[in-house]
Amino acid sequence: MNRDDIIIIHGTNYKEMAKQVLDRAGVADEIGDRKKRVALKPNLVVARDPSSGATTHKELLEGAVEYLRENGFENVAIMEGSWVGDNTQSAFTAAGYREISKKYGVELVDLQRDSFQEYEARGMKISLCDRAASVDYMINMPVLKGHCQTTITCALKNNKGVIPNKEKRRFHTMGLHKPIAHLNTIARNDFILVDNICGDLDFEEGGNPVVMNRVLGFKDPVLCDSYVCDCMGYSVDDIPYIRMAERLGVGSTDTANANFIYLNEDKAGRTKFRMSHRVQGLAKYTDAKDACSACYGSLIYALDRLNDAGELRGKKTQICIGQAYKGQTGEIGVGQCTCGFQKSLKGCPPKAIDMVRFLEEEWS
Ligand code: SF4
Numbered sequence: 001m002n003r004d005d006i007i008i009i010h011g012t013n014y015k016e017m018a019k020q021v022l023d024r025a026g027v028a029d030e031i032g033d034r035k036k037r038v039a040l041k042p043n044l045v046v047a048r049d050p051s052s053g054a055t056t057h058k059e060l061l062e063g064a065v066e067y068l069r070e071n072g073f074e075n076v077a078i079m080e081g082s083w084v085g086d087n088t089q090s091a092f093t094a095a096g097y098r099e100i101s102k103k104y105g106v107e108l109v110d111l112q113r114d115s116f117q118e119y120e121a122r123g124m125k126i127s128l129c130d131r132a133a134s135v136d137y138m139i140n141m142p143v144l145k146g147h148c149q150t151t152i153t154c155a156l157k158n159n160k161g162v163i164p165n166k167e168k169r170r171f172h173t174m175g176l177h178k179p180i181a182h183l184n185t186i187a188r189n190d191f192i193l194v195d196n197i198c199g200d201l202d203f204e205e206g207g208n209p210v211v212m213n214r215v216l217g218f219k220d221p222v223l224c225d226s227y228v229c230d231c232m233g234y235s236v237d238d239i240p241y242i243r244m245a246e247r248l249g250v251g252s253t254d255t256a257n258a259n260f261i262y263l264n265e266d267k268a269g270r271t272k273f274r275m276s277h278r279v280q281g282l283a284k285y286t287d288a289k290d291a292c293s294a295c296y297g298s299l300i301y302a303l304d305r306l307n308d309a310g311e312l313r314g315k316k317t318q319i320c321i322g323q324a325y326k327g328q329t330g331e332i333g334v335g336q337c338t339c340g341f342q343k344s345l346k347g348c349p350p351k352a353i354d355m356v357r358f359l360e361e362e363w364s
Pocket of ligand 1: 266290292338
Protein backbone atom coordinates (compact mmCIF):
# COMPACT_ATOMS: atom_id res chain seq x y z
CA MET A 1 0.00 0.00 0.00
CA ASN A 2 1.25 3.49 -0.83
CA ARG A 3 1.12 6.53 1.40
CA ASP A 4 -1.34 8.28 -0.91
CA ASP A 5 -3.80 5.36 -0.88
CA ILE A 6 -7.15 5.56 0.94
CA ILE A 7 -9.00 2.25 1.33
CA ILE A 8 -12.78 2.43 1.89
CA ILE A 9 -15.20 -0.37 2.69
CA HIS A 10 -18.92 -0.11 3.54
CA GLY A 11 -21.19 -2.49 5.42
CA THR A 12 -22.27 -3.78 8.77
CA ASN A 13 -20.11 -6.89 9.16
CA TYR A 14 -17.43 -4.84 10.86
CA LYS A 15 -15.12 -7.72 11.74
CA GLU A 16 -14.90 -8.92 8.14
CA MET A 17 -14.54 -5.34 6.90
CA ALA A 18 -11.50 -4.82 9.14
CA LYS A 19 -9.94 -8.03 7.84
CA GLN A 20 -10.54 -7.06 4.22
CA VAL A 21 -8.94 -3.63 4.65
CA LEU A 22 -5.86 -5.10 6.35
CA ASP A 23 -5.61 -7.77 3.67
CA ARG A 24 -5.93 -5.26 0.80
CA ALA A 25 -3.25 -3.10 2.42
CA GLY A 26 -0.86 -6.07 2.66
CA VAL A 27 -0.17 -5.41 6.34
CA ALA A 28 1.13 -8.94 7.08
CA ASP A 29 3.76 -8.73 4.33
CA GLU A 30 4.76 -5.29 5.45
CA ILE A 31 5.31 -6.42 9.05
CA GLY A 32 7.37 -9.36 7.77
CA ASP A 33 8.93 -11.41 10.57
CA ARG A 34 6.11 -13.27 12.38
CA LYS A 35 7.94 -12.88 15.72
CA LYS A 36 7.53 -9.13 15.71
CA ARG A 37 5.51 -7.38 18.44
CA VAL A 38 2.32 -5.92 16.99
CA ALA A 39 0.01 -3.58 18.91
CA LEU A 40 -3.54 -2.38 18.26
CA LYS A 41 -4.21 1.11 19.58
CA PRO A 42 -7.98 1.82 19.73
CA ASN A 43 -9.67 4.98 21.01
CA LEU A 44 -11.01 4.38 24.53
CA VAL A 45 -11.07 7.99 25.63
CA VAL A 46 -13.90 7.20 28.07
CA ALA A 47 -15.61 4.11 29.46
CA ARG A 48 -18.52 3.99 27.00
CA ASP A 49 -19.97 1.52 24.55
CA PRO A 50 -18.90 2.19 20.92
CA SER A 51 -22.53 2.75 19.90
CA SER A 52 -22.24 6.09 21.73
CA GLY A 53 -19.90 7.37 18.98
CA ALA A 54 -16.94 7.71 21.36
CA THR A 55 -14.93 4.49 21.23
CA THR A 56 -13.56 1.95 18.74
CA HIS A 57 -15.87 -1.00 18.02
CA LYS A 58 -14.66 -4.31 19.45
CA GLU A 59 -15.51 -6.00 16.13
CA LEU A 60 -12.68 -4.08 14.45
CA LEU A 61 -10.26 -5.29 17.13
CA GLU A 62 -11.56 -8.80 16.65
CA GLY A 63 -11.07 -8.57 12.87
CA ALA A 64 -7.53 -7.23 13.30
CA VAL A 65 -6.59 -9.96 15.81
CA GLU A 66 -8.02 -12.71 13.56
CA TYR A 67 -6.21 -11.30 10.53
CA LEU A 68 -2.90 -11.22 12.39
CA ARG A 69 -3.36 -14.71 13.87
CA GLU A 70 -4.33 -16.18 10.47
CA ASN A 71 -1.10 -14.71 9.12
CA GLY A 72 1.03 -16.26 11.87
CA PHE A 73 1.49 -13.34 14.29
CA GLU A 74 1.22 -14.47 17.92
CA ASN A 75 2.76 -11.50 19.71
CA VAL A 76 -0.25 -9.17 19.55
CA ALA A 77 -1.48 -6.78 22.25
CA ILE A 78 -4.22 -4.18 22.60
CA MET A 79 -2.91 -1.01 24.27
CA GLU A 80 -4.54 2.22 25.35
CA GLY A 81 -4.50 4.89 28.02
CA SER A 82 -7.85 6.65 28.50
CA TRP A 83 -7.99 10.38 29.17
CA VAL A 84 -7.05 11.71 32.59
CA GLY A 85 -10.68 11.85 33.80
CA ASP A 86 -11.35 8.16 33.19
CA ASN A 87 -9.91 4.77 33.92
CA THR A 88 -8.61 2.50 31.15
CA GLN A 89 -9.60 -0.65 33.02
CA SER A 90 -13.25 0.47 33.10
CA ALA A 91 -13.00 1.50 29.43
CA PHE A 92 -11.75 -2.01 28.44
CA THR A 93 -14.85 -3.46 30.14
CA ALA A 94 -17.36 -0.92 28.75
CA ALA A 95 -16.19 -1.42 25.16
CA GLY A 96 -16.31 -5.22 25.40
CA TYR A 97 -12.56 -5.73 24.96
CA ARG A 98 -12.24 -8.21 27.83
CA GLU A 99 -14.19 -10.75 25.76
CA ILE A 100 -11.75 -10.28 22.87
CA SER A 101 -8.81 -10.64 25.23
CA LYS A 102 -10.20 -13.87 26.68
CA LYS A 103 -11.32 -15.36 23.35
CA TYR A 104 -8.00 -14.80 21.54
CA GLY A 105 -5.57 -14.71 24.47
CA VAL A 106 -4.55 -11.15 23.66
CA GLU A 107 -3.06 -8.97 26.40
CA LEU A 108 -4.83 -5.72 27.32
CA VAL A 109 -2.15 -3.18 28.18
CA ASP A 110 -3.22 -0.24 30.35
CA LEU A 111 -0.84 2.54 29.35
CA GLN A 112 -2.01 4.71 32.27
CA ARG A 113 -0.09 2.24 34.47
CA ASP A 114 3.00 2.02 32.25
CA SER A 115 6.46 3.51 32.79
CA PHE A 116 7.66 6.13 30.31
CA GLN A 117 10.66 7.95 28.90
CA GLU A 118 11.23 11.33 27.34
CA TYR A 119 12.08 11.64 23.63
CA GLU A 120 13.18 14.44 21.33
CA ALA A 121 10.21 15.20 19.03
CA ARG A 122 11.49 17.68 16.43
CA GLY A 123 12.12 20.53 18.86
CA MET A 124 9.91 19.39 21.75
CA LYS A 125 10.54 16.93 24.56
CA ILE A 126 7.64 14.45 24.84
CA SER A 127 7.25 11.39 27.08
CA LEU A 128 6.03 8.13 25.55
CA CYS A 129 4.82 5.04 27.41
CA ASP A 130 7.47 2.30 27.30
CA ARG A 131 5.20 -0.51 26.10
CA ALA A 132 3.95 1.59 23.17
CA ALA A 133 7.48 2.69 22.28
CA SER A 134 8.76 -0.89 22.28
CA VAL A 135 6.41 -2.39 19.65
CA ASP A 136 7.63 -3.22 16.16
CA TYR A 137 4.36 -2.38 14.38
CA MET A 138 1.48 -0.22 15.60
CA ILE A 139 -2.01 -0.33 14.11
CA ASN A 140 -3.64 2.94 15.10
CA MET A 141 -7.43 2.40 15.33
CA PRO A 142 -9.10 5.79 15.90
CA VAL A 143 -12.76 6.76 15.68
CA LEU A 144 -13.63 9.39 13.07
CA LYS A 145 -15.55 11.93 15.19
CA GLY A 146 -15.89 15.51 16.33
CA HIS A 147 -13.98 17.02 19.24
CA CYS A 148 -15.01 19.95 21.44
CA GLN A 149 -11.54 21.56 21.46
CA THR A 150 -9.77 20.46 18.29
CA THR A 151 -12.97 20.25 16.14
CA ILE A 152 -12.13 16.80 14.75
CA THR A 153 -10.19 13.86 16.07
CA CYS A 154 -8.83 10.79 14.28
CA ALA A 155 -5.35 9.36 13.65
CA LEU A 156 -3.05 12.15 14.88
CA LYS A 157 -4.88 12.90 18.09
CA ASN A 158 -5.53 9.24 18.91
CA ASN A 159 -1.83 8.94 19.71
CA LYS A 160 -2.43 10.98 22.84
CA GLY A 161 -3.33 7.59 24.32
CA VAL A 162 0.32 6.45 24.20
CA ILE A 163 1.60 9.20 26.51
CA PRO A 164 1.40 9.21 30.34
CA ASN A 165 -1.29 11.20 32.17
CA LYS A 166 1.12 13.93 33.27
CA GLU A 167 1.96 14.53 29.62
CA LYS A 168 -1.74 14.65 28.66
CA ARG A 169 -2.25 17.40 31.24
CA ARG A 170 0.76 19.32 29.87
CA PHE A 171 -0.61 19.00 26.30
CA HIS A 172 -3.82 20.74 27.42
CA THR A 173 -1.89 23.62 28.98
CA MET A 174 -0.15 24.04 25.61
CA GLY A 175 -3.41 24.20 23.65
CA LEU A 176 -3.15 20.66 22.19
CA HIS A 177 -2.37 21.50 18.54
CA LYS A 178 1.40 21.97 18.65
CA PRO A 179 2.15 19.03 20.98
CA ILE A 180 -0.15 16.70 18.98
CA ALA A 181 1.75 17.55 15.79
CA HIS A 182 5.13 16.98 17.46
CA LEU A 183 3.95 13.77 19.17
CA ASN A 184 3.36 12.24 15.76
CA THR A 185 7.02 12.67 14.81
CA ILE A 186 7.86 9.99 17.42
CA ALA A 187 4.66 7.92 17.90
CA ARG A 188 4.23 5.01 15.49
CA ASN A 189 1.57 5.16 12.78
CA ASP A 190 2.48 2.04 10.82
CA PHE A 191 -1.10 1.50 9.67
CA ILE A 192 -4.31 3.36 10.43
CA LEU A 193 -7.58 1.43 10.53
CA VAL A 194 -10.35 3.99 11.04
CA ASP A 195 -13.64 3.23 12.77
CA ASN A 196 -16.07 5.32 10.70
CA ILE A 197 -19.06 3.29 11.86
CA CYS A 198 -20.92 5.86 13.99
CA GLY A 199 -18.51 8.51 15.29
CA ASP A 200 -19.90 11.46 17.20
CA LEU A 201 -21.08 14.68 15.57
CA ASP A 202 -18.91 17.04 17.59
CA PHE A 203 -17.92 15.58 20.95
CA GLU A 204 -15.18 13.09 21.79
CA GLU A 205 -17.23 11.59 24.65
CA GLY A 206 -20.04 10.55 22.30
CA GLY A 207 -23.79 11.00 22.66
CA ASN A 208 -24.66 12.08 19.10
CA PRO A 209 -23.48 9.23 16.87
CA VAL A 210 -23.76 9.67 13.09
CA VAL A 211 -24.09 6.31 11.36
CA MET A 212 -21.72 5.95 8.36
CA ASN A 213 -21.01 2.18 8.46
CA ARG A 214 -17.54 2.51 6.93
CA VAL A 215 -14.05 1.32 7.74
CA LEU A 216 -11.10 3.19 6.22
CA GLY A 217 -7.42 2.33 5.81
CA PHE A 218 -4.43 4.69 5.55
CA LYS A 219 -0.65 4.65 5.75
CA ASP A 220 -0.38 8.40 6.26
CA PRO A 221 -1.95 9.91 9.43
CA VAL A 222 -1.95 13.45 8.00
CA LEU A 223 -3.77 12.29 4.86
CA CYS A 224 -6.19 10.44 7.14
CA ASP A 225 -7.06 13.50 9.21
CA SER A 226 -7.27 15.69 6.09
CA TYR A 227 -9.78 13.27 4.58
CA VAL A 228 -11.70 13.33 7.88
CA CYS A 229 -12.03 17.12 7.42
CA ASP A 230 -13.58 16.49 3.98
CA CYS A 231 -15.95 13.92 5.50
CA MET A 232 -17.12 16.24 8.28
CA GLY A 233 -17.38 19.42 6.22
CA TYR A 234 -14.30 21.25 7.53
CA SER A 235 -11.35 22.83 5.79
CA VAL A 236 -7.95 21.41 6.79
CA ASP A 237 -7.06 24.96 7.85
CA ASP A 238 -9.76 24.80 10.55
CA ILE A 239 -7.62 22.27 12.48
CA PRO A 240 -4.13 23.73 13.08
CA TYR A 241 -2.40 20.50 14.14
CA ILE A 242 -2.91 18.91 10.71
CA ARG A 243 -0.89 21.55 8.83
CA MET A 244 1.67 21.62 11.67
CA ALA A 245 2.16 17.86 11.35
CA GLU A 246 2.56 18.23 7.58
CA ARG A 247 5.24 20.89 8.06
CA LEU A 248 7.06 18.55 10.47
CA GLY A 249 7.18 15.90 7.73
CA VAL A 250 4.63 13.51 9.25
CA GLY A 251 2.57 13.29 6.03
CA SER A 252 0.58 15.05 3.34
CA THR A 253 -2.73 16.95 3.36
CA ASP A 254 -3.20 16.40 -0.39
CA THR A 255 -6.51 14.52 -0.51
CA ALA A 256 -7.19 15.92 -4.01
CA ASN A 257 -4.46 13.65 -5.40
CA ALA A 258 -5.10 10.67 -3.15
CA ASN A 259 -5.68 7.26 -4.68
CA PHE A 260 -9.10 5.99 -3.53
CA ILE A 261 -9.51 2.21 -3.35
CA TYR A 262 -13.15 1.20 -2.90
CA LEU A 263 -13.54 -2.43 -1.80
CA ASN A 264 -17.31 -2.40 -2.35
CA GLU A 265 -20.27 -0.11 -2.89
CA ASP A 266 -22.46 1.39 -0.21
CA LYS A 267 -25.97 -0.04 0.12
CA ALA A 268 -29.19 1.91 0.59
CA GLY A 269 -31.70 1.71 3.37
CA ARG A 270 -29.82 2.54 6.56
CA THR A 271 -31.30 5.97 7.19
CA LYS A 272 -33.65 4.79 9.94
CA PHE A 273 -31.08 4.45 12.70
CA ARG A 274 -31.68 5.66 16.25
CA MET A 275 -30.91 9.35 16.35
CA SER A 276 -30.17 11.64 19.27
CA HIS A 277 -32.23 14.85 19.56
CA ARG A 278 -29.35 16.84 18.07
CA VAL A 279 -29.11 14.60 15.02
CA GLN A 280 -32.91 14.57 14.66
CA GLY A 281 -32.81 18.37 14.63
CA LEU A 282 -30.51 18.27 11.60
CA ALA A 283 -32.37 15.38 9.96
CA LYS A 284 -35.53 17.49 9.68
CA TYR A 285 -33.79 19.40 6.85
CA THR A 286 -33.50 16.16 4.87
CA ASP A 287 -35.93 14.07 2.85
CA ALA A 288 -34.14 10.73 2.70
CA LYS A 289 -35.45 7.77 0.73
CA ASP A 290 -33.24 4.68 0.57
CA ALA A 291 -30.10 6.72 1.18
CA CYS A 292 -26.78 4.96 1.71
CA SER A 293 -25.28 5.35 5.18
CA ALA A 294 -22.15 7.26 4.20
CA CYS A 295 -24.13 9.60 1.95
CA TYR A 296 -26.69 10.38 4.63
CA GLY A 297 -24.07 10.72 7.37
CA SER A 298 -22.15 13.19 5.18
CA LEU A 299 -25.32 15.27 4.78
CA ILE A 300 -25.82 15.32 8.57
CA TYR A 301 -22.25 16.56 9.06
CA ALA A 302 -22.73 19.18 6.31
CA LEU A 303 -25.95 20.43 7.89
CA ASP A 304 -24.17 20.68 11.24
CA ARG A 305 -21.51 22.93 9.66
CA LEU A 306 -24.24 25.10 8.11
CA ASN A 307 -26.03 25.22 11.46
CA ASP A 308 -22.78 26.32 13.16
CA ALA A 309 -22.60 29.16 10.62
CA GLY A 310 -26.25 30.14 11.29
CA GLU A 311 -27.22 29.24 7.73
CA LEU A 312 -30.10 26.91 8.61
CA ARG A 313 -32.08 29.64 10.32
CA GLY A 314 -35.45 30.08 8.63
CA LYS A 315 -34.80 27.36 6.05
CA LYS A 316 -37.90 25.40 5.07
CA THR A 317 -36.51 23.38 2.14
CA GLN A 318 -35.67 19.73 2.66
CA ILE A 319 -32.66 18.29 0.88
CA CYS A 320 -33.53 15.11 -1.03
CA ILE A 321 -31.09 12.22 -0.83
CA GLY A 322 -31.25 8.53 -1.64
CA GLN A 323 -31.61 5.88 -4.29
CA ALA A 324 -35.43 6.22 -4.48
CA TYR A 325 -34.84 9.54 -6.27
CA LYS A 326 -33.09 7.89 -9.23
CA GLY A 327 -34.86 8.99 -12.42
CA GLN A 328 -37.06 11.44 -10.45
CA THR A 329 -37.34 15.21 -10.70
CA GLY A 330 -37.45 17.67 -7.84
CA GLU A 331 -36.10 20.91 -6.43
CA ILE A 332 -32.83 20.27 -4.61
CA GLY A 333 -30.88 17.13 -3.82
CA VAL A 334 -27.41 15.80 -3.12
CA GLY A 335 -25.76 12.75 -4.65
CA GLN A 336 -25.80 11.18 -8.08
CA CYS A 337 -29.26 9.71 -7.43
CA THR A 338 -30.80 13.21 -7.58
CA CYS A 339 -29.17 14.16 -10.90
CA GLY A 340 -32.63 14.77 -12.43
CA PHE A 341 -33.37 17.56 -9.95
CA GLN A 342 -33.26 21.28 -10.76
CA LYS A 343 -30.34 21.66 -8.37
CA SER A 344 -28.22 18.62 -7.63
CA LEU A 345 -24.73 17.94 -6.30
CA LYS A 346 -22.84 15.19 -8.12
CA GLY A 347 -20.93 12.47 -6.31
CA CYS A 348 -21.62 8.98 -5.03
CA PRO A 349 -21.40 9.78 -2.21
CA PRO A 350 -20.48 13.47 -2.28
CA LYS A 351 -18.16 14.61 0.52
CA ALA A 352 -19.60 16.73 3.33
CA ILE A 353 -17.29 19.63 2.46
CA ASP A 354 -18.71 19.66 -1.09
CA MET A 355 -22.27 19.52 0.28
CA VAL A 356 -21.51 22.54 2.49
CA ARG A 357 -20.19 24.55 -0.47
CA PHE A 358 -23.08 23.47 -2.73
CA LEU A 359 -25.79 24.36 -0.19
CA GLU A 360 -24.13 27.65 0.73
CA GLU A 361 -24.05 28.63 -2.92
CA GLU A 362 -27.62 27.52 -3.64
CA TRP A 363 -28.98 29.25 -0.54
CA SER A 364 -26.97 32.46 -0.87
S1 SF4 B 1 -25.60 9.14 -4.43
FE1 SF4 B 1 -27.19 7.57 -4.18
S2 SF4 B 1 -26.15 5.59 -4.56
FE2 SF4 B 1 -24.57 7.17 -4.24
S3 SF4 B 1 -24.09 7.03 -2.08
FE3 SF4 B 1 -25.68 8.61 -2.28
S4 SF4 B 1 -27.62 7.55 -1.98
FE4 SF4 B 1 -26.07 5.99 -2.36
